[in-house]
Amino acid sequence: MTYLQLERLTKRYRPEGRPLTVLEDLDLNVARGELLVLLGPSGCGKSTLLRLVAGIESPDGGRILLDGQPVRGPGRERTLVFQDGLLFPWLTASENVAFGLRAMGIAEGERRRRAKEELGRLGLEGFGGLYPHQLSLGMRQRVAIARALVLDPELLLLDEPFAALDAARRRQLQDDLLTVWRGRSLTTLFVTHSLSEAVLLGDRIALLSPRPAKVLSLYTIDLPRPRGEHPSGLAAWRTRIGEELSQAVGASREPLLDA
Amino acid sequence: MSGWRRRLAGLPALLLALALWEALPRSGLLNPVFMPPCSQVARRLWMLLRSGELLRHCGASLLRVLLGFGLAAAVAIPLGVLLGLHRRLYRRLAPLVGVLRPISPPAWIPLAILWFGIGNRPAVFIIFVGSAASMLLGIVAGARGMDRRWIEASLTLGASRRQAVRWVVLPALLPSVMTQLRIGLGLSWMAVIAAEMVAVNQGLGYMMVQARNLFQTDTVLAGMVVVGALGWGLDRLLLRLERRLLGWRAELEPHDLLAA
Numbered sequence: 001m002t003y004l005q006l007e008r009l010t011k012r013y014r015p016e017g018r019p020l021t022v023l024e025d026l027d028l029n030v031a032r033g034e035l036l037v038l039l040g041p042s043g044c045g046k047s048t049l050l051r052l053v054a055g056i057e058s059p060d061g062g063r064i065l066l067d068g069q070p071v072r073g074p075g076r077e078r079t080l081v082f083q084d085g086l087l088f089p090w091l092t093a094s095e096n097v098a099f100g101l102r103a104m105g106i107a108e109g110e111r112r113r114r115a116k117e118e119l120g121r122l123g124l125e126g127f128g129g130l131y132p133h134q135l136s137l138g139m140r141q142r143v144a145i146a147r148a149l150v151l152d153p154e155l156l157l158l159d160e161p162f163a164a165l166d167a168a169r170r171r172q173l174q175d176d177l178l179t180v181w182r183g184r185s186l187t188t189l190f191v192t193h194s195l196s197e198a199v200l201l202g203d204r205i206a207l208l209s210p211r212p213a214k215v216l217s218l219y220t221i222d223l224p225r226p227r228g229e230h231p232s233g234l235a236a237w238r239t240r241i242g243e244e245l246s247q248a249v250g251a252s253r254e255p256l257l258d259a
Numbered sequence: 260m261s262g263w264r265r266r267l268a269g270l271p272a273l274l275l276a277l278a279l280w281e282a283l284p285r286s287g288l289l290n291p292v293f294m295p296p297c298s299q300v301a302r303r304l305w306m307l308l309r310s311g312e313l314l315r316h317c318g319a320s321l322l323r324v325l326l327g328f329g330l331a332a333a334v335a336i337p338l339g340v341l342l343g344l345h346r347r348l349y350r351r352l353a354p355l356v357g358v359l360r361p362i363s364p365p366a367w368i369p370l371a372i373l374w375f376g377i378g379n380r381p382a383v384f385i386i387f388v389g390s391a392a393s394m395l396l397g398i399v400a401g402a403r404g405m406d407r408r409w410i411e412a413s414l415t416l417g418a419s420r421r422q423a424v425r426w427v428v429l430p431a432l433l434p435s436v437m438t439q440l441r442i443g444l445g446l447s448w449m450a451v452i453a454a455e456m457v458a459v460n461q462g463l464g465y466m467m468v469q470a471r472n473l474f475q476t477d478t479v480l481a482g483m484v485v486v487g488a489l490g491w492g493l494d495r496l497l498l499r500l501e502r503r504l505l506g507w508r509a510e511l512e513p514h515d516l517l518a519a
Contacts (some may be wrong), residue, residue: 056411090430090507099426100416129437150418158459201477 003067003187004033004053004155010061011048022048023244024212025062035181039198040208041243041256046191047211050157053189054080066155076154080157084164085144085230087132093119093143100151102139118150119143138169142176145215149180156188162197174200178225192256199237200227205240209249210256216248275278275446295477303477312466317485319462320451323379325492327386328447333392338437340428341397343402353399357407364389364450372458382462384452389450394443400436401429434508437501441494448490 008029013020022045026151030036040047051057054065055074066069066078072149079100081224087096097115118130132140141161148156162170174197181188192198197204205219219241238259245256280297291299307313312338344348364385371381405428413427455464463482470478 021452045517051411054411054415056414056433061294072412074411074417076415080415082412082414086406086408087432088409088412088427090433099413101425103413103416103422131507133507147416 001032002029004030005065008062009059012060026030031187034203037198037202037205038191039205041210042193044208044210045213047159050159054157072132078149078155079148079152079153081144081148082092083160085140089132092129111238118146122146139167156186158190160191195238199234260503300477300480316466318491323382324447324451328382331387331391335391339395339398340402343399352440360392365453377458380462381458385454386447386450390446394439401432405431441497444493464498
């Protein structure tokens with residue numbers, strides 16, 4: 001069942017007058033409850049796509065339909081986790097998580113209780129009183145995810161949330177995200193330029209072309225979870241997707257995706 | 260260094276300056292009529308303090324600064340936030356503010372007297388124009404330079420525009436607002452002394468001009484010492500307020516690059 005529909009989505013920027021087409025006639029359907037990975041080279045317009053779906057930018061052409069209704073502006077049923085977390089540095093971890101609840105007008109005691117609960121689910125019990133600069137990069141990213149999840153969104157938008165982390169921490173967060181994710185009925189768009197992250201996480205992968213972004217192919221990753229136990233299957237998918245990308249765009253001097 | 264040693268680190272330079280100030284006029288290298296030694300100025304200061312004259316002048320100056328600076332801040336902060344986050348309005352008003360800002364406080368004195376006569380009102384006006392434009396532009400720059408994604412994050416978390424301003428823009432701007440307030444208070448303090456050199460009959464600026472007319476160089480210098488000390492004290496007050504309000508920031512320790 002289609003939950004999110006992108007129809008002929010087009011976005012252009014005009015830095016110093018010269019138009020730059022970031023997305024052109026992009027079509028994509030996302031089913032309810034799936035984890036769809038948007039995989040594409042750096043700078044291809046993946047983040048722009050998320051910003052459009054989040055409603056903090058508007059398209060120059062095409063439509064975004066959510067349950068058949070056009071998206072107009074931001075809404076708390078769609079929450080976006082930015083690449084670097086973007087916590088509010090003047091709020092504690094717990095207050096950061098409670099931010100959206102506060103905007104809903106929920107009383108302080110209830111906010112604190114729910115923030116604590118959500119932080120606990122992400123393995124941050126006891127860290128609620130710390131400010132962002134007192135937390136490690138990985139912890140900050142966990143707080144950012146908790147801040148989005150506490151609102152119980154229908155659609156979670158993740159913009160390369162683990163890109164800045166080292167490999168070990170990255171793996172840990174990917175696993176934790178999957179655990180948290182499985183416990184909810186949540187549709188997720190996950191943006192990355194890492195092949196291994198894409199095949200590890202995605203129910204489906206939409207492979208995007210370099211700018212202007214279009215969907216080159218869609219893959220349904222049928223590997224059982226936890227996928228870490230199927231290294232050969234993961235490797236086969238990585239090879240297949242990597243080859244199709246280089247076939248589609250031709251040989252390139254620099255690798256378009258991370259391994 | 261421990262706390263009190265750190266605090267007293269500036270004392271030797273201060274004492275040396277005072278010693279030179281005492282020695283040069285006494286040795287005849289400086290003419291004591293034009294540069295009376297430090298001890299004579301200290302005595303004068305004590306007399307002015309005991310007679311209550313100094314307190315009266317200080318009170319008058321501080322009151323004007325409080326009014327002028329308070330008004331300037333009350334205009335500059337909201338207007339600065341508005342201009343910083345409203346591109347069209349900014350483009351329309353920035354040149355106007357840009358032209359007003361370089362007009363120094365004394366340059367406003369003739370107009371202030373024509374408009375307001377003499378007394379407190381022209382002085383308050385001069386302080387206002389002397390500090391408002393600079394603070395305004397500083398706050399506008401802070402708002403324009405702020406990471407816009409904070410605002411976007413708050414909107415995706417369901418905040419209304421009003422909530423985004425109150426819960427995100429204002430706290431995010433607090434560091435630059437505090438910096439601008441300190442700069443503005445410094446400018447106000449400079450402006451009040453200039454303003455008091457004409458058109459008033461009390462205040463530290465007035466006291467110094469009167470003393471010059473009577474050739475009381477020690478009173479002129481006593482006035483300068485008080486102006487410096489009070490200005491420093493006012494800045495320290497704001498600095499303490501800033502530290503209290505910005506406790507969430509990581510402590511910044513400046514680099515020791517040029518230390519031996």
